[in-house]
Amino acid sequence: MGISQEDRKMEGWLYLIRSNRLGLQFSRKRYFVLEENSLNCYKNIPTSREQDPIRSALIDSCIRVTDNGRESINRSVFFIFTLYNASNHNDQLKLGARSPEEAAGWIRSLMEAALKECPIKGENVVACSKRRWQSFRLSRSKGRSRMHSIDWTAFSSVHTDPMTSDVIAPSPWTIFGCKNGLRLFKESKDGDFGGKPWDDHPAIMAVGVVDATSEAIFQTVMSLGPSRSEWDFCFSQGRVVEHLDGHTDIIHKKLNGEWLPWGMRRRDLLLRRYWRREDDGTYVILYHSVFHQRCQPERGYVRACLKSGGYVISPVNQGKQSVVKHMLAIDWKFWKSYLFTSSAKYITIRMLARVAALRELFRAKLGNCPASDFSSGELTRERLQKIVKEDIKEEVQSVGETSMSLDSTEEPQKYLMRTSTGGSFIQLNDPADEFFDFPDESDYEEHETMRPSSEEQRQPKLSAAAGFVKRLHDLAVQKRGYVDLQEASLLDSASCSYGATLRKDPSCSVGCSWTTSDPSTFLIRSETYLQNQHKIKANGTLMKMVGADWLKSDKREDDLAGRPGGIVQKYAAQGGNEFFFIVNIQVPGSTTYSLALYYMMDTPMENVPLLRSFVEGDDAFRNSRFKLIPYISTGSWIVKQSVGKKACLVGQALEINYFRGKNYLELGVDIGSSTVARGVVSLVLGYLTNLVIEMAFLVQGNTEEELPEFLLGTCRLNHLDAAKAVSIPPW
Incomplete structure (x- = not known):
């Protein structure tokens, strides 16, 4: 993926996300070029500007871009975004990128292209809902269209403002200590800055600097595979209980007991996880405890309640490093009241030390080279992406071992998926092409354990809004003040x-x-x-x-x-x-x-x-x-x-x-x-x-x-x- 400074175009590999007649999703790898307000699709990288695309679409002021988040399709993780026509929501195109940064870059460029076609005040224009627009679906190209030159700097509405906040507000945090290179903060309530005693379940935040890109840290923190044990000393096992949408899921984490005080039983957490990416490259991951029928408390574990918590990962130093903020407010469910304040504070601070472990993980994998040794952030990013791919590959191996116990009737289909060749883009509606596609080599390097159940795969997918409301209806959040x-x-x-x-x-x-x-x-x-x-x-x-x-x-x-x-x-x-x-x-x-x-x-x-x-x-x-x-x-x-x-x-x-x-x-x-x-x-x-x-x-x-x-x-x-x-x- 890249943006050419000479002719102001963006190009790179993306994946067309389609659904077959049974509602199962599949992907097609295609090369896309966004030049001015024309989106062109190729089977391979075009060798010249005169080469005709196999499909093309016009990006105009009626086009909207929706970030659908993170989704697993055939054991491959994609970051999905959808383009659709505001005057006809059935006219849409669903695309996937391999990383959140690539998806964010395409979303921004497509929004800019759409804004270039926005009417300027004073002109005699007609609302897009009343105009007859060309269908947005990628249509066959009979010749490369030549567009007039456009000033890409004329519209600043989607450009990122340098300020991270448009509100003047006091900070609710006050520092109370520093440990292992991390600053520790306590949340102050109602203007209290340290004068009152600690709450039973205090909100504490640890802040540290990690020598890695925000994207690499995000991928590492989101992983629930075996590689997590390389830095998360609290972690024993983890899985995705239910995938709600591209930005939200329900996860279950089992904590090991080695880091807990002597005599304290092991804890587990059932969390609703939400994430998003800001325009400046900051990743926000938020958690809070929920109840789910498919994940009842297990024998040998005490289910703790995470009132609120998460990570804020912000890029600094031109993206070569990141400031990681990790916040937790946990009810550890002690049965002895006198242990409440002192032990809860101690255990929470101990758990926040994972930020230091995360910092040392990337230092070790970078060969103890400081970020300043790199001439640009590109080398750092390439090496860290390789690290993340290796982590995901380890998770796939564990998935492959468990999948051996599946019914033998699935084996012929797996074999065909590995041996059949993909059809042409024109034949997307062909039944054979819907089911079987030859995966790219990179497809097997970026799998994840977040597999939907076979029952979910067989069911036609509900609309995003209907599915979200249906799943949200089944959840009851275990926290004070929650309203369904x-x-x-x-x-x-x-x-x-x-x-x-x-x-x-x-x-x-x-x-x-x-x-x-x-x-x-x-x-x-x-x-x-x-x-x-x-x-x-x-x-x-x-x-x-x-x-x-x-x-x-x-x-x-x-x-x-x-x-x-x-x-x-x-x-x-x-x-x-x-x-x-x-x-x-x-x-x-x-x-x-x-x-x-x-x-x-x-x-x-x-x-x-x-x-x-x-x-x-x-x-x-x-x-x-x-x-x-x-x-x-x-x-x-x-x-x-x-x-x-x-x-x-x-x-x-x-x-x-x-x-x-x-x-x-x-x-x-x-x-x-x-x-x-x-x-x-x-x-x-x-x-x-x-x-x-x-x-x-x-x-x-x-x-x-x-x-x-x-x-x-x-x-x-x-x-x-x-x-x-x-x-x-x-x-």
Whole structure:
């Protein structure tokens, strides 16, 4: 994979992910070239620019890219992403890369290519939903299309900002010691910085520097195979109990007893694991304990409860090294109360020493050569990728040994898979080609023990949203404050006054209420941002927050502002010049929850050109500009890490349905349209009653005329409760 600086194109090997008529997935290795906004597919590396591709597709402003995460297909691990047409979700292309870095590079380049086709404000354009677009599926090429030259630096909306946070907030951690080269931190609560005694289950974090790329460390930490015993001295055995989606699974870890205090029985952990990659190359891995019917407590083990924990792996020194943060808050389930505080703290700190073991592992495998000895990060990455491949290969060998006990009827199929040759790309629908494909040599080097059960392989795969909700419904998380939204009881409501169902409380002392956040908490682009990437504190908001709704229904509820009896229609009936901006965040499930935030301004739209362009523009322009800055000001570490504090272009990650009325614009943000977003929101919902959530909304400025940016509005949501959501009556 690489990006050519001369003609600004990206190319490399990817895998086409297909499903046969039985719902079983298979892969095809193909060489892809993304040049300007044309995606071309070849069987082999093209020998000249004049060579015609076997398939090609146009990347335009209607194209969306979804990160599907990590998935095992025929015992090979891929990092999947899907391209689809926003006007026709059935028109899609599923691709897989061998590493998360490759997948992230392709996702970024494809998003940039799509943004090149975004309409510029002031042009006479038509929304993509009303245009007749060429089918996005790769079509046969009858000749290489020549595109006009495009300025790849014109759009900065998908370029990574140098700042890691767009929120000014105090650190909740205070250092209390240093051991084995690791700094140790304790989580401070309610502004306490060491004055109070330790909690029974303290949240402790270890921070260290590892001489390896963040990708290599991520692959090592995610592995549950025998190679984990090379650095994880707590680990005995591990397996994947259930694969929920590409970013979430349920894992079971058995801990050995050699490192535990004398007389303490062995522990095990049943965890829900979630991961994601940030734009700057940082990997976040989060864990918390769950209950699962397929993994009951075993004799000889005491099941500990991980309240929250995980890793944050951030690249430094041009990617040659990484800062690893490892946090744990565990209830070790002691039966003697006097052992609580002292032993829990001691054992947790001992377990955090795995960061030092991880550091020494990479030092040993790099031959004790410091990272500064390498002229670039490429050599380091190549050697570390080789290390990871060897680890995965060891895991495959253990899988092969266990698979020998399978039914003998599977042997002919295995033999055919190894001996038959792959068909052409044109014959993908041929039955023989669906089942049997000759694997590449690298295919056997990157297998993993994360194999789906034979029962799962035979079942046609559910849609991502339906499958996620079904699996989430079967889980009950063992932690205080967890709320299962799928089983929350429905409350009848005779009427619904839209814009007033959630209580306002400026004092922030009442649960399930809202108020506004301090605008100076959030950072926005300054007037000189295009020259120096400098951001400044926001000093106010353009609009005033006038109401909020916390609703539930058996279906998705759109266009709340257009319904009679609400605050928007009341102002419209009075004939005033007020304009409303509504953000309706929709959480899907057997019960769909909607959080609607209402903002109002009485300034003429002509006085705010950027907002006018946004309101009157088409969906493609809106999706490329609408930005959200999230912030969890009160809550668990695991939720704060999951949500983050970085601004994001919502329309590039989620489906947004726009509803334009006489005096309003409503944005329906569908959380269910993204695997990553569903994982984050499901985690947040589990801690919902313990959280204070703050958000800021703005339209991104990309030109000198549009800078400095300004906030449309802010909000602060205090301890929302699913049981207090208002049912929407039929209308």
